[in-house]
Amino acid sequence: MKATQPISYREIDITGGFWKEQQARSRAVTMPAVLARFRETGRFDAARCEPHWPEGKKPHFFWDSDLAKWLESAAYLLQKEPDPVLEQAAEELIAHIEASQWADGYYNIYFTAVEPKGRWQNRDHHELYCAGHLIEAAVAYYEATGRRRLLDCMLKYAAHIEKTFMTDGAAAFETPGHEELELALVKLWRCTGDARWLRLSQWFVERRGRCAGETAAMPDWQRPSYNQSHLPVREQRSAEGHAVRALYLYCAMADLAMESGDAGLRAACEALFENITEKRMYITGGIGSSHCGEAFTMDYDLPNETAYSETCAAIALALFCRRMSALEPDARYADTAERAIYNGVLSGVSEDGAAFFYENPLELRPALRRKDASVTRGERFPLTRRQRMFSCACCPPNLTRLVASFGDFLFTRDETTLYVHHYAGAKSEQIEMTTEYPRDGLVRLRLRGMAGRQAALRVPGWCESYHCDKPGSAVRGYYYIHVDSADFTVTLRLDMPPRLIYANPLLCGNIGRAAVTRGPVVYCLESVDNGENLRALSIPAKASFSGDFDALECDGHRLEGASGALYSPKPPKTLPQRLRFLPYHRFANRGECEMAVWLRVS
């Protein structure tokens, strides 16, 4: 099957509904908050690469990537709306970068300001990762504003990388320790049309897992699988190691499969997708269950309380799925993207837009964090309060760029068909979509000048009943209809009653339990609504729900000890209790409290 072509966010305006609110908040609150933190923590000024820095503000070797993701977000925002303050900050940052770039094209804050002799010596020090994010930012900024300054810098840098790694083999390692550059080079190729960047991306992707010297030099606590170097990528069939690295790699693999039609890369992508979604993913789309290595562990090992499930990893999963959707219109891909986006991604930012979670557990019990540190059994429990400050700041600007470029997710097309992968209030020259999705499942689509083509509307996997006012046929989760007029309107109603979702019993932490969902949104309980000891609560299998998107309610039960005894032949008492659920992505916005996604079915 031939791949479909993406339709860029640049052609799509988000005009209403859920995503307009997300974008407005991100623009008004999150972007300035992130910039303010970057200035406060010295990141912003560090881009000048000066060999002295204020106390406590020594540059870290991943700061470039933080700045680059913020700049990429700024590009997306500026493309839609002028914003002099934002633009000035972006230009200032670009000027810093331009002024500090080495004559040979190299740019890296840490390895210019702090350790200039350390260039290309340590695979684990993120130079190529930072370069990738800078290239993504440069492409985005150029495409958004038409200004080439950063793009030219990055073309020079890319040429330097090509020479150092591909031509001369002059670095101490061969492939990035943290993948990202590979997908950025595909963007650079698409932006410039220069095939050398595609070749360089291919070169990095194909070399991975074939350089014995690289993996031998890894620190003890890592394994080659930590950065997916355990096998040539075409042979990889299970998602291993650091989850963000893994998914950025898979993004590039999918990109290359799309560009080249390479069946081997595509088969690997499909197998990796299946391994993740059938064995290694939280119901929230969170991936990477272990904080050690921020990594995948093994099939069905998805603990709730100690889930790492980094915001960036859920974002990376969504980005991978977006590519897979373009490669093949099978609704499983967009289903997984929206599982991640509406749950494990958006949970990363607070309701006010200015505080963040890096980890997104599926259960919080604050009491555990109060345990004497000397007896924590080596366990590490996620934070229970969102953070305004952060030392590792990868997630906040990753959130802003995803939200600002959400339009990228909506559509792809080929000669015959417009594919509608996601639903949002949106408008382009030919397309107008009106919906409150995911608040409800009603979608109105108006297409102009597309008579004779097809529209393929995704029917999400969670949707058990739907109605379309135009005849059509459903194939692999897309409902295909014939566009029979130059001004064509179709209405799709996806029914989204609240329902219980059960985990595979091999996911042994959730046996006998269910999660409440409505459409793509996973719900949770918080103790502020339901009282302490959420694990004592249960829900009937045939629960009858009231409420709406913001809060669902149903009758349930609470177990209470028959006595104060620790162990008793008397079963605990079962008391009726009204249960109140809120969307998982809105947890931890009302002070520290318990939270749980899964609850016992009674």
Added chain:
Amino acid sequence: MKATQPISYREIDITGGFWKEQQARSRAVTMPAVLARFRETGRFDAARCEPHWPEGKKPHFFWDSDLAKWLESAAYLLQKEPDPVLEQAAEELIAHIEASQWADGYYNIYFTAVEPKGRWQNRDHHELYCAGHLIEAAVAYYEATGRRRLLDCMLKYAAHIEKTFMTDGAAAFETPGHEELELALVKLWRCTGDARWLRLSQWFVERRGRCAGETAAMPDWQRPSYNQSHLPVREQRSAEGHAVRALYLYCAMADLAMESGDAGLRAACEALFENITEKRMYITGGIGSSHCGEAFTMDYDLPNETAYSETCAAIALALFCRRMSALEPDARYADTAERAIYNGVLSGVSEDGAAFFYENPLELRPALRRKDASVTRGERFPLTRRQRMFSCACCPPNLTRLVASFGDFLFTRDETTLYVHHYAGAKSEQIEMTTEYPRDGLVRLRLRGMAGRQAALRVPGWCESYHCDKPGSAVRGYYYIHVDSADFTVTLRLDMPPRLIYANPLLCGNIGRAAVTRGPVVYCLESVDNGENLRALSIPAKASFSGDFDALECDGHRLEGASGALYSPKPPKTLPQRLRFLPYHRFANRGECEMAVWLRVS
């Protein structure tokens, strides 16, 4: 209420039933196995304190205690039966100790052979702990054999300790970092009648928690509560820190309360007992849920899979309860002792008597141990196979001494009453007890020459119905009957049908679950009998059991995924499955497999 007097194991022969088998196996297999390991690992010869040692056999600062517990066990065995091989080894060891004791009375392998200038400098290096075990061994050996050689050495050592700590204050610390000496000194006082040892014990107990300098010097990862130094002992109300240390301290507190009638110490002991049994103890009598610090954590924090629940800690709990039983005939104490002994203690030794568990978890999932070490989330899972070799060898000789001296647990007496705390086939001059307990609950007791007194037979807390062929009255778990003839026989039948026990819902890992028990014995499931993924199994609340002590069976269910999907709106299928349980203390004897104590109630 006045305390009752213990009846020593020396007066009691174990003559049949469960305990005769335990003792026979311990004598024939475990004792020689432990001695062989001690010889192989260099421990035995290290008692000579030579400043050179074979490679890899550098003495550790707790080796004295390992040897001392073995020697104490040997004493108990030699008191019952001559054994030239055992006796020779014991005498050899005693000769080593005698020959290596310093002129001033000091004896410690590590601080003689390895670091002779380090004497009494480091509170955490177990010198006083080792001294305590050596004193216990010396008392046991003297009382068993009448030979004073080791006792004289230890009297000299005790005098040195008294001078160093109480008289001169010449050590770098004031109280033992690991309690044990305190209870040993009470034994020394009872053996010798010399009140200075009782005073020295009191001095150490009362100083604890009052020496600011000591706790300030503790390593970072410890807290003063780690060795119960956070408060004066009389003010302690919750069980904190290293569980073995804590319980050895509480043993000494109970001993001192008994000797002095001190109400403050007794109140502390009662409160600590209640805190443990109502909030901090596994159903197996295991205590100390965290491997970090081998410690208590907080109320209701009793995870199954990562339970530490050290064999020695369960032994220490039984020893504390034995003292509390003597202090006050309230069946709660002996109930807890037998909960520990028949479950978390005996689980520490393999069926063949030669392999051991240090940790006694309530759930084993071997797959978790196969997880790549780089992604274990810092978790540490207990061993799944019993070990024949060990570096920290405290548990095996602690088991042998408990088993060999089990007679100590059975009876206490006062002017009017013989208290029967535990049931075993046993015989003394006046008492003959016949029973297969805990295989069944039938106990026949014959008392000679005790006309006019009372017998008080414990009715365990787990027992819901019983029958006695003599009239009597039950008070606080003891059934008091009048002994009306010089040759008096009474038969007690304790009904022990298998039943489900529920955990308090505050113990949130076990909500909705139950454990199968029969009498004092907790049962478990193993995957070798029940198939993999034990968490998928459930038991009906009204389960009907067949089988006997060795194996119980009932009809239950297994959940199986409705599809291969990770998450599904279809509930898993419920399939019938016959469940097979074995006593928890016999788990992990048939190869590596899953084990679970708690299972869902369906």
